[in-house]
Amino acid sequence: xxxxxxxxxxxxxxxxxxxxxxxxxxxxxxxxxxxxxxxxxxxxxxxxxxxxxxxxxxxxxxxxxxxxxxxxxxxxxxxxxxxxxxxxxxxxxxxxxxxxxxxxxxxxxxxxxxxxxxxxxxxxxxxxxxxxxxxxxxx
Amino acid sequence: xxxxxxxxxxxxxxxxxxxxxxxxxxxxxxxxxxxxxxxxxxxxxxxxxxxxxxxxxxxxxxxxxxxxxxxxxxxxxxxxxxxxxxxxxxxxxxxxxxxxxxxxxxxxxxxxxxxxxxxxxxxxxxxxxxxxxxxxxxxxxx
Numbered sequence: 001x002x003x004x005x006x007x008x009x010x011x012x013x014x015x016x017x018x019x020x021x022x023x024x025x026x027x028x029x030x031x032x033x034x035x036x037x038x039x040x041x042x043x044x045x046x047x048x049x050x051x052x053x054x055x056x057x058x059x060x061x062x063x064x065x066x067x068x069x070x071x072x073x074x075x076x077x078x079x080x081x082x083x084x085x086x087x088x089x090x091x092x093x094x095x096x097x098x099x100x101x102x103x104x105x106x107x108x109x110x111x112x113x114x115x116x117x118x119x120x121x122x123x124x125x126x127x128x129x130x131x132x133x134x135x136x137x138x139x
Numbered sequence: 140x141x142x143x144x145x146x147x148x149x150x151x152x153x154x155x156x157x158x159x160x161x162x163x164x165x166x167x168x169x170x171x172x173x174x175x176x177x178x179x180x181x182x183x184x185x186x187x188x189x190x191x192x193x194x195x196x197x198x199x200x201x202x203x204x205x206x207x208x209x210x211x212x213x214x215x216x217x218x219x220x221x222x223x224x225x226x227x228x229x230x231x232x233x234x235x236x237x238x239x240x241x242x243x244x245x246x247x248x249x250x251x252x253x254x255x256x257x258x259x260x261x262x263x264x265x266x267x268x269x270x271x272x273x274x275x276x277x278x279x280x281x
Contacts, residue, residue, distance in 0.1 A: 060174035108176055
């Protein structure tokens with residue numbers, strides 16, 4: 001029995017891909033692993049807990065002309081978090097090897113929730129977040 | 140015995156730096172400002188497949204500059220201890236070989252993270268102490 005193309009690629013050491021849900025920002029974007037995003041809801045359809053504010057959560061200004069609002073439900077190790085985000089949500093795939101570690105010992109705790117930064121994604125740079133670290137900070 | 144010094148300019152101030160610490164001199168290069176970080180380390184820059192910290196020397200050295208580091212025309216990539224950093228600067232001069240004996244304790248200059256100075260082309264420059272600067276920048280254990 002032969003291997004599927006995907007399995008062959010894995011055997012050949014093909015780069016690991018990372019599927020991300022992209023939240024826009026004013027100067028850079030944030031990427032959340034798609035496996036940690038349980039859903040995206042229009043505010044009018046949301047009947048759960050009062051959502052956290054994304055800008056407050058990551059300490060950054062929202063896109064200046066963002067009108068679209070969505071409630072993202074994130075799955076962390078500790079809990080499910082509802083977060084209100086502004087701007088157009090996108091989906092992207094990057095190579096895991098393109099996510100570069102940040103010098104967090106110089107940048108401090110505020111970026112400790114980030115696994116790294118990706119400069120090679122189309123558009124502005126992408127800060128890849130670890131939702132469990134966000135969860136630990138909020139739960 | 141000589142030592143190599145590169146002169147860099149922040150606003151109107153020239154500062155000397157041990158040239159052996161300089162890995163590359165870049166032109167004006169965009170870097171990524173990050174939210175919620177210290178003003179002395181305001182963002183990161185992509186360099187040779189790595190994300191390196193950008194250090195605002197004007198802030199770190201207490202110059203009280205009103206200029207944003209995003210507006211500086213050049214950037215030095217330096218290796219301070221185990222860290223590779225980008226220092227946006229306004230200008231850089233060629234490396235000068237000076238007598239090691241001409242490095243003196245600071246008298247005419249005053250700069251945070253500097254305790255010595257040198258004369259280069261008739262100008263007295265404070266010499267940046269990279270170890271003292273790094274000690275002030277580290278926020279958590281690497």
